[in-house]
Amino acid sequence: MDYVFCEPLGLIVTTTRDVVTTADVRNFHRKLMIDPAVPPGARELIDLRKLVRVEVDVQAIQDIASVEAAQSRRMGGARIAVVAPLPAAFGMGRMYQMLSAGSPTKVSVHPALAPALEWLGITADEIRRHVPGCEPLP
Numbered sequence: 794m795d796y797v798f799c800e801p802l803g804l805i806v807t808t809t810r811d812v813v814t815t816a817d818v819r820n821f822h823r824k825l826m827i828d829p830a831v832p833p834g835a836r837e838l839i840d841l842r843k844l845v846r847v848e849v850d851v852q853a854i855q856d857i858a859s860v861e862a863a864q865s866r867r868m869g870g871a872r873i874a875v876v877a878p879l880p881a882a883f884g885m886g887r888m889y890q891m892l893s894a895g896s897p898t899k900v901s902v903h904p905a906l907a908p909a910l911e912w913l914g915i916t917a918d919e920i921r922r923h924v925p926g927c928e929p930l931p
Contacts (some may be wrong), residue, residue: 794821798831799924802915805837806924813841813882814848822857826864834869836913838920839886840876842906847881854885858892874909877901 796807805825809817822884826829873893875886886902893900903909910917 794818796821796837797924798824798828798835799920800830801923802919803832803835804915804920804924805835805915806920807837807839809841809844811843812846812848813844815853817848818849818853818857826860832869834871836915837871837873837874838876838909838913840906841882841886842876842878842880844877844882847879847885849885849901850878854889858896860887861893861898862896865891868882869897871911872913873898873900874913875900876906876909877902878906880905 794807794809794813796805798805827857873883874887877883877886883902883904886900890900890902901909901912903912906917910920
């Protein structure tokens with residue numbers, strides 16, 4: 794898992810490849826939560842379209858949702874859109890969405906990119922313009 798923060802859009806673009814493991818998710822989340830370049834309340838696009846296998850345990854998703862709820866000041870009113878066409882990834886995203894329901898962070902899970910971008914209130918053209926070479930876009 795990797796990400797880039799686009800300051801003009803206040804957007805984190807997160808991408809994955811092939812297989813995502815529990816260790817990948819935990820390490821990614823730790824790194825993102827302490828990144829001083831990412832302000833509280835940033836929007837995030839989590840693009841799981843290149844994922845072929847999910848090896849993440851339920852406890853990791855529960856822990857991440859708990860940390861984010863406890864750090865609501867850091868999270869602000871973040872909006873996180875998950876693009877997950879793979880059924881296992883979609884299910885993992887929905888679990889994260891349900892576990893985040895009581896926190897200020899809003900999570901939405903989509904099987905395709907277009908509705909996720911619409912939910913975030915951004916366009917593919919804006920991402921192309923501000924994040925050159927951004928991989929998630931066709």
